Amino acid sequence: MSNLKIGIIGFGTVGTGVYKTLANHDGIEILKIAVKNINKPRSIKLPEGLLTDNPFEIINNPDIDIVVELIGGVEPAWEYISTAIKNGKHIVTANKELLAKKGEELFNLAEKYNRVCLYEAAIAGGIPIIMPIKTILAGNNITKIQAILNGTTNYILTKMDMDGASYEDVLIEAQKLGYAETDPTGDVEGFDAAYKITTLATIAFKKRIKLENVYREGITKVRQKDMEQANEFGYKIKLIANASIDEYGNADVRVHPMLVSKNTTLAHIDYVTNAVELTGHPIGSIVLSGPGAGEFPTASSVVGDILAIKAEFGKTDYMLPMMRCHHETTATPIKIEDTYNKYYISITAPNAIGVIAKIGTICASKNISLASVLQRGVSENNTADIIVITEMCQERLIKEVVNELDNCTVNSLIRVAE
């Protein structure tokens, strides 16, 4: 049988890992790699003529079967991918932003041209998650996801916790080590995790989730002091991507810092490791964890997708039926104000006398039960630092509580995972 022919667009860290990994696999030939700058020095020796600075030498090449898109971002990736599909190419991509913003168009186009578009590498790097959900877990009704999907923020939060360091100091260190970008916004403000949970929830719930309905809060306001206090109560603070759906198709999808109990697996997922907990019926709960990024782990997923296409290429009129996009309906979004959560609240009160009574009264007036309250002494200037952890209550009501705590400073309001 003739070789399966591949073109790669984008040759950074992941592309290099894919190139090295495919070198060990027979029957696959990389015909062209499109890069921005042909003359840039590379860490590996490449055959003459393999590189091009014109992606259309791949997209319009009639010999190429699969286009592997590794440049990221919406444009020009969408132009490249959509043209490639129209030209009859199958697609393998690691582009989480494109999937979150253009997923519906992308999969509709792929179905129209009967081409597959695989994207295991876009979510949680090397962790097998998309293909397992689409195949061996297909009999399940998955209703809940809790996940750590961004290695940069998990690294920062882990270092803050372990070293007792501030967010600002750890960010600088992470930037020096290459774990955070010069402009860290995409990671630390939760955009990256929001892209990933949008696609992951869409696949798991078999209903489309729209990125604009995903609530998002980053980690920039998490104080080292909150971590200390969380630890005392038996929690770690993690940036958690949450998604849940009820039986009527109402979906609550969001990314924000959370206190997670030390009794859970997620609390022990440290540094750049990612993890995904899926809950549904009949399976119950499973946790899949591993490297969420990096040259080789991400290459594992890209190459897995390529091999899945290779296995069925030319042997059937409708390849990889389970890996296609099967849902046509969109979930109804639940607004963050309407969600129910437990909350950790750090309060500084100007006058210690009566403040616990005041907090208790305000919460009681809204039927909010308190799980834990801690006031440790009174400072010299008669202010008091108080930590409250509530039972489940509606976000709208907790915001009212915060507003009604006049005279007090609310230092932090962080949701607590059930």
Next chain:
Amino acid sequence: MSNLKIGIIGFGTVGTGVYKTLANHDGIEILKIAVKNINKPRSIKLPEGLLTDNPFEIINNPDIDIVVELIGGVEPAWEYISTAIKNGKHIVTANKELLAKKGEELFNLAEKYNRVCLYEAAIAGGIPIIMPIKTILAGNNITKIQAILNGTTNYILTKMDMDGASYEDVLIEAQKLGYAETDPTGDVEGFDAAYKITTLATIAFKKRIKLENVYREGITKVRQKDMEQANEFGYKIKLIANASIDEYGNADVRVHPMLVSKNTTLAHIDYVTNAVELTGHPIGSIVLSGPGAGEFPTASSVVGDILAIKAEFGKTDYMLPMMRCHHETTATPIKIEDTYNKYYISITAPNAIGVIAKIGTICASKNISLASVLQRGVSENNTADIIVITEMCQERLIKEVVNELDNCTVNSLIRVAE
């Protein structure tokens, strides 16, 4: 399109879970269920005529496309499955013992008749592991597996650790709760885990592992005192299924109790939960954890396999190419005496004077380095309890050390995970 028609042989816990789960899936019809006793009262109402006490009404039924085998054991399961394949049926099975003992024959027969045999439920219950290894992880060279594959023993070890109870007391409790069988041999002596790691390593390493080459030790000799001492050194004791393979195809596959560092995920897999850690290139390490048994989790895997067959049924001449058996070679076994491990040794010495020197001298004479030594006081009758943890050394040599410790009682010798 006409329904996919299924026959189920065996209708215990898992079968019932499969029946209930398939009720939610269109396009699949259960034609017959074979049971030992048709008149036994069942927890669910079944359509008239669904049950039979003759499995050949399924195996020889020309309308049935898939035979789901859920009776376990080698015979008569092998007769049923092999006849069904010859009759053109695809197979879904949860039978770990049959796979470990007859895997090669089974997959050769299935290939000969161009039928698929899927078995996700046989290993680690609901955890997606076989299909991910065969598909999205296919680009990897997996070289190491460490896994908790038996819920009964993990439950017993967890309870011993948490409650400070003896093996015997916890076993009785586990039997009362239904977590252990009346004759617990298959679980507590490690047979169940040995069956599972045999198949799991065969799949992961792409070389056949023979059950008779899998070293096996159960948990019956693990003392509560060992757990206490392990805890002090930062370890938990778990029944670990290990497999590793070198670049020449030499495989070391075994099941035995191990001290695992509390810094690892496996140390925190408690009660009946299972977990599989896979290490290889390019992925690095991933850990997949979840329910290893039970009606619904196991049904998730059985139904996942059925849906995979359904997706390609009738659409191609060679279904599910990635899920076929691809290896023809057998790994070369490494004998347990030739393996290298760290060891935990609990020693009682009759005379405290000079005993540490003696242990040190014997170990040094064999070039064995000691990582930790702990002697806590001397008892009234002048005996001393000593714990030694070694660095890596060959099993053959540590056995010599144990033999040469004359006058001392070696209470326990347990391997320590790296």
